[in-house]
Amino acid sequence: TDKYAVIGNPIAHSKSPLIHAAFAEQTNQDISYERILAPLDGFEVTVRDLISKGYKGANVTVPFKFEAFDMVLPSNRALDAGAVNTLRFLGAEIRGDNTDGLGLVRDIKQNFGINIANKRLLLLGAGGAAEGVLHPLLEESPTLLVIANRTLEKASSMQKKVEKKNESRSYFLNAKAFEDLADQQFDIIINATSTGLTDTALPIPNTIFAKGCLAYDMMYGRETPFMKQARESGAQVADGLGMLVEQAAEAFYLWRGVRPETQSVIKKIRNLA
Ligand code: ATR
Incomplete structure (x- = not known):
């Protein structure tokens, strides 16, 4: 063993x-x-x-x-x-x-069947969790990726780090404060802030959820204020359980050289909750 x-x-x-x-x-x-x-x-x-x-x-x-x-x-x-x-x-x-970022990307693409390429993405948060998923999301070639954060400088510094590394990439990366999101709509919105832990709502307008938007909270276990707002604004809502299972599957693959099937495991873990 x-x-x-x-x-x-x-x-x-x-x-x-x-x-x-x-x-x-x-x-x-x-x-x-x-x-x-x-x-x-x-x-x-x-x-x-x-x-x-x-x-x-x-x-x-x-x-x-x-x-x-x-x-x-x-x-x-x-x-x-x-x-x-x-x-x-x-x-x-x-x-x-x-394997965190890959886990998120696989959950969105394979389990939700949503392509990230050519979509407008909004990443909420600029802490460790956001930084961990930024590159794998960019590699999917969204048309736009906005990082919005309470502390604007942290979002800007994440943006600058990427631009330093990949000057020639064609994606459009932008940093914003929550208040500056009012005039835009996004196809995929990912909550990578820790606000779910404290049941805190984010100061984001209801208008940012485009028709058919996927609102993804990287937290799991219960409905966060972000998920509730997204659902009430007509978005399709996801929690982070699929990402958890997908990042685990990639770790398992690195260790064992075998790729487990994940959808049945996501179902199983959800039913245990
Ligand atoms: P993690 O590892 O979960 O990313 P972190 O690095 O401490 O933890 O980052 C927490 C993220 O949640 C940050 O983006 C933080 O915003 P700030 O950079 O402005 O601190 C965000 N966050 C935490 N509490 C928040 C709140 N009440 N409102 C808005 N954003 C919040």
């Missing part, structure tokens, strides 16, 4: 063990996968301990994704995100990857 784990703080409510157990059963992989609570000042020690115990890899969740990045040999995806959610332990070497 090859051992894996998810490391976070808090960690008790993580659904990752259920998801990986479902993948393992489906693909006949002999693995174990457990939750590990690392002390806030003890992430690195926790990782070293897992390596010494022969674990093959781990997922990393809040608040350790940036610390993880500093410990690993990063993949290109991890470099783009500046954060790591998947570790592979290869002898003395720790490889770090980030």
Whole structure:
């Protein structure tokens, strides 16, 4: 049995063990996968301990994704995100990857059947969660991607970082404050702020949801104020459970070389909630 784990703080409510157990059963992989609570000042020690115990890899969740990045040999995806959610332990070497953005893109494209290419995208938030998904979204070639954030400078600095890297890209990237969104409509709106955690509504106008808009909240577990506003404005609403399962599937693939089927697992986890 090859051992894996998810490391976070808090960690008790993580659904990752259920998801990986479902993948393992489906693909006949002999693995174990457990939750590990690392002390806030003890992430690195926790990782070293897992390596010494022969674990093959781990997922990393809040608040350790940036610390993880500093410990690993990063993949290109991890470099783009500046954060790591998947570790592979290869002898003395720790490889770090980030599957969050791909998870979001796969959920939108495969599970919702919505193409991102040629769509107008709005990304709400400019923290770690937003930064983690920005590059994979841009790679889908939307016609427009606006990053809106309470603190405009953070959105602007995300924009500048991308433009520095990819000057020749043809997408149209823009940073705005929430108040400046009034005259625009978007086809896909992604909430990457942490406001769902505190049940806080965002100061966004009801008019930004274009006809047929997909409103995606990266949170899962309950309807957030953003999801409620989107639903009442006529948008199709999604929570982040599909993204969670899709990012896990990519981590599973990195570890095991097998791609699990995800739709049945999303259904299963949703029914357990
Ligand atoms: P995470 O890892 O979840 O991204 P983070 O890096 O602290 O956490 O980022 C939180 C995001 O939620 C930020 O975009 C933050 O906006 P600011 O950059 O202006 O702080 C956003 N956010 C948190 N609380 C908010 C609120 N009450 N209203 C609007 N945006 C909020």
